Amino acid sequence: MASENLVSAQQLYRYYGHHCAVHDVGLQLRKGEVLGLLGPNGAGKSSTLQMLSGNLAPSAGRIMINGIDLLDEPRHAKQHVGYLPEQPPLYLDLTVNEFLRYSAQLHRIPQPAIKQAVEQASMRCGLGDVGRRLIGNLSKGYKQRVGIAQAIIHSPRVVILDEPTVGLDPIQIQEIRVLIRQLGEEHSVILSTHILPEVQAVCDRVLIMNKGRIVFDDSLDGFERRHGSASYIVEFKREASLGMLEALDHIDSVEIIGDRRYRLAYSNAEQAPQVIVQAAVSNGWGLQELMPENTTLEQIFVELVYRDEHADLVNNATHEKAGPA
């Protein structure tokens, strides 16, 4: 299994002065996987990615890229990594083609192969039409694409993208997401973001970071299996019996969330609403509200981050979350 991990980081710590920005982060990236790194601002996402790309030395820990130790042999390890930092590193006074040619040279692509590498990267990032324009004159979306092209020009096995869609308009975001999906077919991708739908749209696996720690690590499939079961929020006019609610067909669990308000988790989407309404009528509870609720990544995220802020239950967070579902 270990050989299939393209990136494997263990017990990464990073201190800025006394402030611990990254605390005991372990992370594995498998071949052909798109991993989403999610977290509020200041959670340590960028620091983690900077360390993985070799731009920041970890205070402690170990990073293996494709089986090569990044700290011992940075030059070899970096050959397998393409990195797009938060601020794309672009020379604004070069044209797109000149810039990509230079990045190709920096990545030690042999001279005869450079032309093809530039063409291929431009094509994949949709830069065909702007190859001869100055980067400084391009729109933000195109600059971002040039940044991504620069990161994939040497066909690295691992592509690290730090907030690739920040500041783009919705159509550009859509295009970049499609591009990232395509990248995921040939390369392994690590992507950081604080936008939740983005993770759901492009990632196979999600890591949630908060205050420098990883608080959630699961595949999106597993996530949906476990948390995808939807529920209804219901409110009655009169007090309903908890026991009777629990005894209803297709209702898995009942949770009291307020005065005569309940969250009913159901297993059968077709039958559940009918069952609830019927029970409400026959028992005279007086149904006032029936609202479907999907447990989204957003809820998990808010809950984890919120919980972390109010009690130091970080280490148990993943556990507890997995339990009730």
Next chain:
Amino acid sequence: MIVTIARNELRRMFLSPMAWSILAVLLFILGLLFLVFVDNFFATLQVQFAGVESAPGVTDAVVSPLILWAGIIMLAVSPLLTMRSLSEERQNGVLTLLTSAPVSMTEIVLGKYLGLLLFVLVMIGLIVLMPVSLVGATNLDWGKIAAGLLGLFLLLASFAAAGLYISSLTSTPAVSAVSSFGLLLFLVVIYISGKSQSTGSELFIYVSHFGHFLSFAKGLFDSSDLIYYLLFIAVFLVLTIRRLDNLRLQH
């Protein structure tokens, strides 16, 4: 890899108006001075020295001061060149392009330094055209001129090394330019102070890069001056490499 980086640096310098305006201003001022020196030579000196044996010739009266002035002007101008190479790149986040690539810090620093040296060579090449324009009219002492130009090259190379180091210290280009200018000027002041009667000091004179340049400008080639410059450059380049390595640790 060093050459690749250097080529890109040089090319980008000429893509920005900075290099062109520096060359334009420098050549305009030096051209004016050159005219003044030539004029002065024909109008007064030539008459005075007529008949005097081993009197100073055109080379001493025109070319040496020209080289000296080029050094003085570049003292103010070279910080503007070096601030671009690291400070500005750190500010824009472009340096990440180099540090994420499979390139060592030594290669990055030497590449950038070589790029600056190439620019210095272009500049010296243009300055040489002025004395060359006198070729048809008089006899020039090419040995003296060569020594002077070598001295100018070494002086500018030392400016570039010191500037590159200062540029690595801060991510604000303006701070970098001001500090490099301060450092270069400080070394001149040390020379002046070392020469003065009351605070005279051989050490000060030795430490200052300007004293070593003056002997070159006079046409004197002393290998100890050459070694001084090489040491000066090496020290600052090593400091720059260490500083960039450290950046990954502190950030």
